[in-house]
Amino acid sequence: RKEVEQDPGPFNVPEGATVAFNCTYSNSASQSFFWYRQDCRKEPKLLMSVYSSGNEDGRFTAQLNRASQYISLLIRDSKLSDSATYLCVVNPGAGSYQLTFGKGTKLSVIP
C-alpha cells in the first residue's frame, strides 16, 4: 500500500460546483496532516492544516478520520481560480521533519 494515496483526477467541474477530494494514508502513527495547492510551475502553498475535529476556512472544509486513515477536502462554490493540483501531505511522526506527499489531484474549474 502506498504511503499517501490520492485520486489523480483530473476533476473537471463547472463554476459553482462542490467538489471533494479524498486521501488515504498507511502509517497509523501519523501525527499531522495538510492540504497544499500547487499551481502549474509554481511552488506548493499551504492551504489548510487538518485538525482532528475538522476545520473550515471559507469555502474549504477539511476532515480527518483517524480510524479509517483518510483525510478529505471539500471545496464549495468552486471558482476558476481554484484550478490547481491539490496535494495531500502527512507528517509521519511527532516532530518529524519529513513530510510524505501524495501525488496530487488535479482540479480544473470550467466556466
Add this chain to the structure above:
Amino acid sequence: DTEVTQTPKHLVMGMTNKKSLKCEQHMGHRAMYWYKQKAKKPPELMFVYSYEKLSINESVPSRFSPECPNSSLLNLHLHALQPEDSALYLCASSLGGTLLNEQFFGPGTRLTVL
C-alpha cells in the same frame, strides 16, 4: 515578513559549471529544507537543516552540497550536474521542534542542465 525567497528564479548551466542556489527566510524558522520536484511529481526531500545543523540527507549525490551559513540562509551548491538533474528546486522552512511542522515553500529555482 512571511515568505521564503529564492534566487535565481531560473538557471541554465553546463555539466562542468559550478553554481549556487540561495534561499532566505526571516520568519524565525529554525528548520530549512531543500526539495527537488520533477514535472507532474510531488516534491522529493533532499536535505533538512535543523538549528543550522544538517539533520537529514536523503542519499543525495555529492554533486549537490548544502550549506546553512546562519538561521535565515540556506544554500545549495551545484557541481558537475547531469541533464537528469534538471528540475524545480524548492526551499522550504518551518518553525522546527513542533508537532505540526507546517512547511512554507519558496517560489523555487527552475534549473536546466545542458
